[in-house]
Amino acid sequence: MPFSDFMFYFELGWSHIVSLEALDHQLFILALVAIYTTKQIKQILILVTAFTLGHSATLALSVLDIIRFDSKWVEFLIPCTIFITALVNLFKNGKRSKNVQVNYFLALFFGLIHGMGFANSVRMMLAKDQYIGWGLFGFNLGLEVGQIVFVALTLLISSVVLYFFKIRQRDWVIFLSSAVFALALQMALQRVPF
Template identity: 75%
Template sequence: MPLADFLFYFKLGWSHIVSLDALDHQLFILALVAVYTARNLKQVLILVTAFTIGHSLTLLLSVLDVVRFSSKWVEFLIPCTIFITALSNLFKKDFSAKAVNTNYYLALFFGLIHGMGFANSVRMMLAKDQNMGWGLFGFNLGLEVGQVFFVIIILALTWFALSFLKIKRREWVIFLSAAVFSLALQMALERIPN
């Protein structure tokens, strides 16, 4: 595969997370990461990789035409995954590694749903490509790098809020999660399939 093709798919994956049109994915990552601090960087990187694995699996199955889902339902389910994740944060009283382990399962399972959201638009592009495997690899690598970039921003803001603004950790988690919950709930209500 020529480097230009790899870079094309890498940029596509990157923009899938960091573009202004990627609010749903950004909110999901924010909800997942809200309960962590910079001290949990390794856990957070595993978490976003779990999301990428779920996302990639659905994308692969869709490109191979093994699974197909109604885009109306997928567009509705994506904000549902976000507000469920944010809602689960609101009920957490303990932010130890053991207490937030459920986020790994949420990331993996909900990554499957998020992967369906992009599958319809990228299916045709990748299916025509002779080097589909490299295209998927480039896309997923771009997705992962975009997520890590976004995670670093979230963890830096969390560090600033806790260290300099002296906001209590639980209050910070509630603030972030409540904001994400309300935005995602509004998105879900707007996307209820007819």
């Protein structure tokens, strides 16, 4: 695969998280990492990578035409994963779960759902390419790098708010999670498929 093709897919994955049209993806990452601080960077990176793995698996299965889902349901389920994640944060009262493996499983499972959302548009591009594996790798690498940059910015903003404005972490988590919950619930209601 020519390097320019790899970069095309890398940029496609990158824009899937950092573009203005990626609000649902950004909200999910925000809800996912809202309960963490820079001290838990290893846990955060594992969570984000678990999400990418789920996203990648569904995307690969879809591109290879092994699975297909009704896009109306997928577009409805994506904001549902976001408000569920935010709701879990609210019920934890701003505290991290002692069982972080549950968070990893949820990130992986919700990644499967999010991967279906982008699968239809990427399927056509990748299915025509004889280097499907490299295209998927480029896309997923771009997605992962974009997520890490978004996580870094989120943690930076959170650190500034917590340190300079002296806001308690619990209050910040509740504020972020409530805002994400409200936006995601509105998205879900707008996308009800029935």
